[in-house]
Amino acid sequence: MTRGLAQRIVVVAFAVALLLAPLATVAPTTATETGGFHWARKSSQFTLQVGSNLDGPWPAILKQVVADWNKGETVTFRIVGGGTGPQECRPVTGRVETCNWPYGTQVGWLGLTRLYFNDRGDHIQSATVQMNDSFFATNSQYNNDAARRHTMCHEMGHSAGEDHKSTSSCMNDSQFAVFNYLHPINKDFNELARTYNHKDSTSTVAGKQKKDKKDKKKKKSGKKGKKRSNRDRRQSRAESEGFFSPTSLPAVPSGLTGSETMTVESTEDGRKVVSLITWAEK
Ligand SMILES: [Zn+2]
Ligand SMILES: [Zn+2]
Numbered sequence: 001m002t003r004g005l006a007q008r009i010v011v012v013a014f015a016v017a018l019l020l021a022p023l024a025t026v027a028p029t030t031a032t033e034t035g036g037f038h039w040a041r042k043s044s045q046f047t048l049q050v051g052s053n054l055d056g057p058w059p060a061i062l063k064q065v066v067a068d069w070n071k072g073e074t075v076t077f078r079i080v081g082g083g084t085g086p087q088e089c090r091p092v093t094g095r096v097e098t099c100n101w102p103y104g105t106q107v108g109w110l111g112l113t114r115l116y117f118n119d120r121g122d123h124i125q126s127a128t129v130q131m132n133d134s135f136f137a138t139n140s141q142y143n144n145d146a147a148r149r150h151t152m153c154h155e156m157g158h159s160a161g162e163d164h165k166s167t168s169s170c171m172n173d174s175q176f177a178v179f180n181y182l183h184p185i186n187k188d189f190n191e192l193a194r195t196y197n198h199k200d201s202t203s204t205v206a207g208k209q210k211k212d213k214k215d216k217k218k219k220k221s222g223k224k225g226k227k228r229s230n231r232d233r234r235q236s237r238a239e240s241e242g243f244f245s246p247t248s249l250p251a252v253p254s255g256l257t258g259s260e261t262m263t264v265e266s267t268e269d270g271r272k273v274v275s276l277i278t279w280a281e282k
Helices: 003-020 058-069 145-159 175-180 186-195 224-241
Strands: 027-029 046-053 075-081 096-101 109-117 124-132 260-266 272-279
Touching: 046 058, 058 075, 058 096, 058 145, 096 145, 109 145, 124 145, 145 175, 145 272
Parallel strands: 046 075, 046 096, 096 124
Antiparallel strands: 027 260, 109 124, 109 272, 260 272
16 A cells, blocks of 8 residues: 555544534644644734633733743734633633633642634644642642643643744753653744734634733723632633533543654534544653
8 A cells, every 4th residue: 555545544543533523522633733723814913812710829820921931922822801701711802711620630740721613623722731739739749830831831822823842942842851850942933923923804702912912901800709609600600511521521531652643533413523632641
């Protein structure tokens, strides 16, 4: 069998599996294939809203991570009030939602980024970033600020479309990196600049962008004391709506030896969802 034919068969089998198996993990693929995932927007520099559904040490970690990533000029993360419950961590169109919760240790993931694509499947339309407190908030090697900082930095990079690196960036996916590579580096910013160098005719990014920055006075929402109760309220709402549970997904692909994989799934309405998983060491 020629190599080309073999590849085509794999592609066809993959497409069929996508059609037949909604919400099932279709195929683990290598994370190097994440290259090219990006949000649609009409300018090369843009602002991406980050909903915070966080508590405990996480809001401070997110703030630091966002400040790190915002040293690059392409993507500017802006933290806003959360739009989902932390356990369900549902996507909100045009935004990144960040969540922490004790999601459990059975599946074994430490951090999880999901990229939800638009109808055409060519641009990210929303993203969720989840931190698993079943590891971070327990008596495990991950209960420290280095691991928290790395993982948040790593998953936030994925949410912008960033790929893995073999550099000293937080986008490095080795176990060593989890405790030692806590920040993005210039190479990451250069890659983001390349990824977003083209301009799209449409936008999948929510909120006002630089071009129309007319109304500067936005109400600062949310007092500290209120946040907690909002988070809880959103959580109970999400539970009653019965969105698919991240705790049941993704399944562990068999024979995994690396610390991370990428899976491609589809939602009930046929949209592509890419999950990027950082695994805890067994
Ligand atoms: Zn594009
Ligand atoms: Zn990753």
